[in-house]
Amino acid sequence: MQYRQLGNTDLNVSLICLGTMTFGEQNSEADAHQQLDYALAHGVNFIDTAEMYPVPPNGETYGRTEQYIGSWLTKQQRDKLIVASKIAGPSRGSDNQNYIRGGSRFTRQQIFAACEASLKRLQTDYLDLYQLHWPERQVNYFGQLGLTALDEPADITPLQESLEALQTLQQQGKIRHFGLSNETPWGVMECLRLHRESNLPRVLSVQNPYNLLNRSYEVGLSEISLRENVGLLAYSPLAFGLLSGKYRTQPWPEKGRLTLFERFQRYTKPQAFAAVERYAAIAEQAGISLTALSLAFVNQQPFVASNIIGATTLDQLAENIASVKVRLGAETLAQINAVHAEISNPCP
Numbered sequence: 001m002q003y004r005q006l007g008n009t010d011l012n013v014s015l016i017c018l019g020t021m022t023f024g025e026q027n028s029e030a031d032a033h034q035q036l037d038y039a040l041a042h043g044v045n046f047i048d049t050a051e052m053y054p055v056p057p058n059g060e061t062y063g064r065t066e067q068y069i070g071s072w073l074t075k076q077q078r079d080k081l082i083v084a085s086k087i088a089g090p091s092r093g094s095d096n097q098n099y100i101r102g103g104s105r106f107t108r109q110q111i112f113a114a115c116e117a118s119l120k121r122l123q124t125d126y127l128d129l130y131q132l133h134w135p136e137r138q139v140n141y142f143g144q145l146g147l148t149a150l151d152e153p154a155d156i157t158p159l160q161e162s163l164e165a166l167q168t169l170q171q172q173g174k175i176r177h178f179g180l181s182n183e184t185p186w187g188v189m190e191c192l193r194l195h196r197e198s199n200l201p202r203v204l205s206v207q208n209p210y211n212l213l214n215r216s217y218e219v220g221l222s223e224i225s226l227r228e229n230v231g232l233l234a235y236s237p238l239a240f241g242l243l244s245g246k247y248r249t250q251p252w253p254e255k256g257r258l259t260l261f262e263r264f265q266r267y268t269k270p271q272a273f274a275a276v277e278r279y280a281a282i283a284e285q286a287g288i289s290l291t292a293l294s295l296a297f298v299n300q301q302p303f304v305a306s307n308i309i310g311a312t313t314l315d316q317l318a319e320n321i322a323s324v325k326v327r328l329g330a331e332t333l334a335q336i337n338a339v340h341a342e343i344s345n346p347c348p
Contacts (some may be wrong), residue, residue, distance in 0.1 A: 002324050004185055004305050006082075007204040009177060011128060012065050013082050015299055016321050017046040017233065019310035024064030025054035026255070026312045036316055040076070042321050048207070048233065049109055050086035050133055051118050052100065056261055059099035066121035074123050083122065084129035084233075086181060086207075087114040092138055106136045106157045112167040116176055127245025130166065130175040131207060134182040141182035143266040145348060159190060163200040164260055179205035179233070185220035192228060205305060210234035212243055212279055213272050213292055213347040215340060222303045231305025233300050238266040238309070239347060242276055243294035244316075255312065271346035278339040285334050295323035296329040297336060 002015040018039045023032040026154070036047070054066035066085065076330070079215050088104040091097035101110055107157060134141050138152045169175045180187060191203040210217045210232060217232060225232050238244050240257055246269075252259045258268060276290075283293040298307045311317035328336075 001322075002299075003045075004231070004307050005127075006192075006231060007177070007202070009204065011082055011177070013046040013306045014044045014202075014326050015306060016044050017048050017084075017306040017308040018044050019235065019308040020047065020049045020065050020069060021053045021266040022048075022257075022312050023053040023054055023068045023308055024061050025056070026257070026260075029068045029071065031312075032065075033072045033312065034314060036069070036072050036164070038083075038314055038317055039321065040081075040088075041283065042318075044321065045080065046082045046084070048084045048236060048240055049122075049129075050088070051114055051121075052086075052088040052097070052133065056263060056302060057097065062099055063117070066118055070123035076268075078124060081123065084126040084133040084179070085118045085122065085127055085207050086133035087111060087118075089132065089134035089182075093179060098200055106132060106162040106165075108161055108168075111162060111169070115169055119174060124174055127175045128167065129177050129179050129204065131179040131181045131205075131218060132183075133160065135184075135187055136162075137187075139187070143348060146202075149268060160194055160198065163191065163194055163198075167201050177201070177204040179203060179207060181207035181233075183208065184219075184225055188221065188224050188228075188230060192230075205231050205233050207233040207235055207308070209236045210298060210301075210304070211237050211239045212229050212297060212336065213239045213267060213275055214338070214345055216345050216348045217303075225303035232301075232303050233306050233308055234301075234304050235308045236267075237295055237298045237307050238291065238320075239272070240264055242267045242272060243279070245276070245280055245290040248273075248276060249281065257312075267347045269346055271343050275339060275343040275346055278343070282332060282335045282339070283337075284327070289319070291319055292323050292326045293328070293336075295320060296326035296328050299326075 003012040006013050049065050138150050140147050166178045195202045196202045246253050280290045283290045309320040
């Protein structure tokens with residue numbers, strides 16, 4: 001396993017982070033513990049979760065993923081692990097998440113309540129990294145584009161209030177650091193401004209999507225990561241499995257996420273499938289699997305602090321973790337970039 005320093009801290013996180021949003025939906029508690037044991041045995045020290053997991057979210061399963069991790073954490077050396085969780089942002093559109101505190105916000109009271117509940121479910125005294133899952137303000141995220149108006153409610157929580165609450169949690173020893181997720185360049189720089197001008201906690205990381213079908217992080221955010229030392233925690237590196245190759249032919253796998261859940265259409269676009277075929281050909285020429293090619297590409301980016309992989313089987317998990325041993329050469333990278341130039345970000 002390889003490790004990278006997270007921001008300007010003493011945290012050295014494994015290049016592969018175990019994502020857990022299938023725990024409690026596609027994976028049982030026993031499955032979850034097997035994955036956690038395997039990941040730990042192969043050098044993974046970084047676990048990422050969220051209060052709203054598993055996904056797809058609903059009131060019945062809310063918090064179950066943290067509970068599964070918590071029952072495992074009680075048997076581990078807590079100080080050897082880096083555990084990250086997230087407070088949910090406000091629901092919008094058709095996703096009614098009023099079961100989360102009557103509608104999650106980033107107010108001082110809600111941040112305190114959410115953190116306390118996560119700590120209880122995880123059966124731990126502290127979180128190494130606590131993240132704002134998506135902004136409270138109006139912004140493009142989860143594949144949305146076309147922000148042309150700021151139609152936010154008048155009582156939107158000031159970002160300064162949220163950071164002050166996170167600072168209090170730091171002072172209480174309940175969190176060590178904080179990060180952002182599904183953020184924009186403006187949001188990251190605003191957090192850095194508040195850190196510098198008001199002595200508030202410094203943002204440590206940004207958890208955004210990044211994969212061969214969505215390299216939009218490279219526009220704006222990658223420069224911030226490199227100049228400000230705010231690393232990317234890359235999620236969906238396999239584009240919900242599309243970049244594993246398992247959706248290249250019909251019928252799709254019976255237990256595949258895209259087969260089971262119709263709501264996940266971010267990556268099922270004609271140009272995405274066309275790009276996958278091109279990348280699969282590059283992988284074959286390089287003598288590696290499409291999965292290995294896709295994950296190695298993410299692993300090699302200098303602005304990536306950790307690559308968040310998810311799996312529903314141990315075989316998938318093993319292949320994902322083994323990607324740290326794959327190094328893409330200059331010719332392969334040039335071929336990848338040539339496809340990207342022709343089919344640029346088909347799934348932003």
